[in-house]
Each structure stands twice: as structure tokens, then as C-alpha cells.
Amino acid sequence: MTARGALPFDPIRRAAHLWEHRWGDDAAPAAMAVATSIMRAQQLLLAQFDAALARYDLTFARYEALVLLTFSRDGGLPMSKVGERLMVHPTSATHIVQRLEGQGFVERTPNPADGRGTLARITDRGRQVMEQATASLVASGFGLDVLEPEELSEMFRLLEKLRRGAGDFEPETAAAEQGLKALSD
Amino acid sequence: MTARGALPFDPIRRAAHLWEHRWGDDAAPAAMAVATSIMRAQQLLLAQFDAALARYDLTFARYEALVLLTFSRDGGLPMSKVGERLMVHPTSATHIVQRLEGQGFVERTPNPADGRGTLARITDRGRQVMEQATASLVASGFGLDVLEPEELSEMFRLLEKLRRGAGDFEPETAAAEQGLKALSD
DNA sequence: CCAATATCAGGATTACTGATATGT
DNA sequence: CACATATCAGTAATCCTGATATTG
Numbered sequence: 001m002t003a004r005g006a007l008p009f010d011p012i013r014r015a016a017h018l019w020e021h022r023w024g025d026d027a028a029p030a031a032m033a034v035a036t037s038i039m040r041a042q043q044l045l046l047a048q049f050d051a052a053l054a055r056y057d058l059t060f061a062r063y064e065a066l067v068l069l070t071f072s073r074d075g076g077l078p079m080s081k082v083g084e085r086l087m088v089h090p091t092s093a094t095h096i097v098q099r100l101e102g103q104g105f106v107e108r109t110p111n112p113a114d115g116r117g118t119l120a121r122i123t124d125r126g127r128q129v130m131e132q133a134t135a136s137l138v139a140s141g142f143g144l145d146v147l148e149p150e151e152l153s154e155m156f157r158l159l160e161k162l163r164r165g166a167g168d169f170e171p172e173t174a175a176a177e178q179g180l181k182a183l184s185d
Numbered sequence: 186m187t188a189r190g191a192l193p194f195d196p197i198r199r200a201a202h203l204w205e206h207r208w209g210d211d212a213a214p215a216a217m218a219v220a221t222s223i224m225r226a227q228q229l230l231l232a233q234f235d236a237a238l239a240r241y242d243l244t245f246a247r248y249e250a251l252v253l254l255t256f257s258r259d260g261g262l263p264m265s266k267v268g269e270r271l272m273v274h275p276t277s278a279t280h281i282v283q284r285l286e287g288q289g290f291v292e293r294t295p296n297p298a299d300g301r302g303t304l305a306r307i308t309d310r311g312r313q314v315m316e317q318a319t320a321s322l323v324a325s326g327f328g329l330d331v332l333e334p335e336e337l338s339e340m341f342r343l344l345e346k347l348r349r350g351a352g353d354f355e356p357e358t359a360a361a362e363q364g365l366k367a368l369s370d
Numbered sequence: 371c372c373a374a375t376a377t378c379a380g381g382a383t384t385a386c387t388g389a390t391a392t393g394t
Numbered sequence: 395c396a397c398a399t400a401t402c403a404g405t406a407a408t409c410c411t412g413a414t415a416t417t418g
Contacts, residue, residue: 007354010345011270018256023323030337031327035230037344039245040272042227044351045220059383060224071203079400085196087225089385094401096384116393116399138208142216146350151343152215158332158340159222160195165331166229169192244407264376274409279377284407301375301417 012036048143056133057103061088063137065096066105066130069122076121078111105129197221233328241318242288246273248322250281251290251315254307261306263296290314 012033019029049060058066068085069075077085083093097120100106105126111117122130144152164171197218204214234245243251253270254260262270268278282305285291290311296302307315329337349356 006352007269010348010354011272012348013345015252015256026323027326027334027337028323030334030341031329032322034329034332034337034340034344035234035327037341037348038223038227038230040353041344041347041351042223043272044348044353045223048351049220061384064221067200071200080398084192087196087228090400091386091402092384098401099383111399114394114399118400137217138211138213141212142220143351144216144219144347146346147219147343149212149215151346152212152219154339155219155343156215156222158336158343159219159226160198161331161336162226162329163195163197163222163229166226166233166328167191168225168229169195246408265374275376276378276410277408280408283377296375299375299418301415303376 012040045143048140049137052136052140053133056129056136058129058133061086062096062100062105063130063133065093065100065120066122066126067134069106069120070127070130074121075127076109076119078114078117078119080117082120100126197225230328233325234322237321237325238318241314241321243314243318246271246277247281247285247290248315248318250278250285250305251307251311252319254291254305255312255315259306260312261294261304263299263302263304265302267305285311 015036016029016033019032023029046060049063053060053063056063064086065082068082069077079093079097080090082097083090086093086096088096097106097108100120101108105123107121107123109119109121111119147155163169200221201214201218204217208214231245234248238245238248241248249271250267253267254262264278264282265275267282268275271278271281273281282291282293285305286293290308292306292308294304294306296304332340348354
């Protein structure tokens with residue numbers, strides 16, 4: 001996909017070593033290593049997802065929009081909510097939905113509840129392609145097959161703590177601390 | 186920075202719930218939640234880093250290039266190595282280095298060891314701004330202040346396992362399994 | 371001549387700012 | 395009138411595919 005072949009060592013681990021020599025056994029090298037690892041993991045996963053979704057002419061961003069609309073009441077959502085829930089800029093939401101509309105996966109209609117607004121609604125074709133795309137991603141294990149179920153739980157817990165600390169959402173209850181396993185409750 | 190205010194709940198946790206209703210208590214919902222969390226964490230961290238680096242007229246991508254060159258022998262590296270180590274496309278490496286060159290943070294000279302190649306070398310001004318930028322990021326805890334040292338270690342271990350599984354690098358020795366703490370050895 | 375090393379041209383996606391038309 | 399809801403125009407960053415000049 002791009003200019004990398006697998007290196008014979010972990011470049012992030014190597015960089016952390018160099019940082020330790022420079023900043024000592026502080027928390028900084030560990031934080032740097034984790035931050036860089038998250039950047040890199042995202043890059044790897046996104047490339048895998050986009051590759052798996054290419055046969056449906058979808059990007060991961062457009063796929064997420066289809067999933068969002070699928071799970072919405074009546075399959076529709078105001079554009080403002082689309083941007084908010086996808087956590088993208090309003091103009092990006094406009095672009096994504098316009099692209100999906102051009103593909104016939106989404107329709108845009110005036111919002112009957114607000115004359116200013118536009119409602120994005122998933123079409124039957126959109127639902128079909130979303131089902132197929134999801135099956136592909138599920139079959140690929142979302143690129144996380146190497147992790148054990150307990151590791152997935154732990155990873156989710158740590159990432160949720162990180163996101164909450166970064167102001168991604170407000171802690172609603174103590175239940176938010178219970179980890180992914182608590183999802184079944 | 187963009188269209189998001191903190192939601193009163195974790196949208197990823199909510200989505201995982203919906204997936205469970207649809208796909209059962211499979212591994213798929215957990216994998217989906219982790220994958221989405223990584224995407225979101227990367228987005229949040231990158232926004233924080235770019236905000237912290239804006240006063241130095243740097244993006245995180247250009248900052249990483251400066252760090253890479255700082256840690257290289259003589260502060261210089263062939264363009265091919267820059268792209269490889271930054272894990273970006275060769276044309277992206279060209280663009281990043283050209284931008285840094287325009288800022289006076291990097292010089293480009295012919296590679297004496299290979300007439301085809303170009304050497305990117307960090308300048309004194311580049312080293313200065315890199316030091317200041319690093320101090321800012323370290324002071325911000327890389328956006329990971331909420332995590333305990335043991336949590337950072339665990340997170341690194343899990344992300345490294347993920348990256349290795351995705352073919353990011355080849356396992357060199359069993360030492361790679363030991364987690365971040367082993368960095369000090 | 372073939373392969374490697376950049377670089378450039380150009381298209382696609384996303385983020386963001388600022389302006390705008392419409393409606394609450 | 396102030397505010398909210400899109401949308402559009404335009405800038406910038408990044409990724410990627412070719413094409414190209416130079417050199418090994």
C-alpha cells in the first residue's frame with residue numbers, strides 16, 4: 001500500500017530507548033511510545049479496513065456513516081447529528097453524505113421537524129452494502145485477531161479511560177469503569 | 186477545534202451494545218469497539234499534539250521528522266529512509282521535508298554516498314525548535330496523563346502485539362514480549 | 371538495459387475557515 | 395435580530411498512481 005516493508009525491529013521501541021537516554025527513566029518515554037503506537041496502530045487498521053471495503057467502493061468513513069444510519073430510528077438522522085456522532089467536521093459530514101448519496105446508499109430529504117435541516121436516510125441498497133461490508137470486516141476480525149478476548153477488554157478499558165480523560169465524553173456512571181465485559185449487562 | 190462537544194455517554198460503548206444485539210456475544214462487537222476506540226484515540230491525540238505544536242508552526246508529522254533526523258547520525262538521512270522510518274509514502278516524505286526546508290529547519294543536500302539520493306539534514310534552528318516542541322509535548326504528558334505507569338506499559342504491550350500481528354515489524358527476539366518496562370534493560 | 375532514488379503532476383479524501391441562504 | 399442548520403468556496407495536508415530524470 002505504501003513505502004513500508006516490515007522492519008526487522010520495532011521502530012517505536014527503538015525510539016523509546018533513545019528518549020530514555022535523553023530524558024531519563026521518566027514517564028515521558030513511555031507516554032511517547034504509547035502515543036506513537038496509537039498513531040501507528042490506527043494507520044495499520046485503517047489501511048486494512050479501507051482495503052477490505054474497497055470492493056464495495058466504500059471508505060471506512062463512509063462505512064461508519066452507513067452503520068450509524070442503520071442503527072438510527074427509521075434509518076435517518078439530521079446532518080448535525082451525523083457530524084456529531086461520527087465526530088467529524090460538519091463540512092466533512094456533508095461531503096461524506098453527498099458521496100454516499102451519489103452512490104445510491106443514502107437519500108437526503110428535508111427534515112420535517114426543522115425546516116433548516118436535512119435528514120440523511122439510508123436506502124435499501126445502502127443497507128445491503130452495509131451488511132456485506134460488515135460481514136467482510138467481521139470475517140477479518142477487524143485486524144485484531146491476534147489479541148485474546150481478555151486483551152480486547154483491557155485494551156478497550158484503557159482506551160476508554162484515555163478518551164474520557166481527553167474530554168471525549170462525560171463519565172455517566174461508575175459502570176463506565178467496568179470494562180468491555182460489562183457491555184453484556 | 187471541530188464540531189464536537191463532549192457527549193453525555195460513550196458513543197463507542199453504545200455502538201458495541203447495538204452490535205451485541207445484532208451479532209450476539211461474539212468477539213466481533215469487542216473487536217469493533219477496540220478498533221473504533223483506536224481510531225478515536227488517535228484523532229484526539231493528534232488534535233492535541235497539533236494544537237501544542239501550532240505555536241512552533243509544526244504539525245505532528247513534521248515534528249516527527251525533526252525527531253527522526255535529530256536521532257540520526259550527523260542529523261541527516263536519505264529521503265528513502267525518512268519515508269521508511271516515518272512510515273509514510275515517499276511523496277509524503279518529499280512534501281514534509283520540503284516544508285521543513287522552507288521553514289529553515291532542514292537542509293537538503295546531495296547524498297555523497299549515492300548520486301541519485303538526497304540527504305535531509307536538520308539545521309541548528311531545527312534542533313532548537315525540536316527541543317522546544319518536545320518540551321511542550323512532554324509537559325502535556327502526551328495527552329496520556331490520566332493513565333498510570335503500569336497502564337502505559339500494558340497499553341504499549343497490547344499495541345505492540347497488535348502491530349506485530351499486522352506485520353508492522355518482525356519479532357526480533359522473545360524480548361519483544363516483555364513489555365515497555367524492558368526498555369530500560 | 372534494468373533497478374533504485376527522488377521529484378513532480380494530478381486526483382481523492384479529510385479538516386478547517388469564512389461566507390451565505392434559510393429557518394427557528 | 396440573534397442563533398442554528400446546512401452548504402459551498404477555497405486552502406491545506408495527506409495518500410496514492412503514474413511519469414520522469416538521474417544514477418548505480
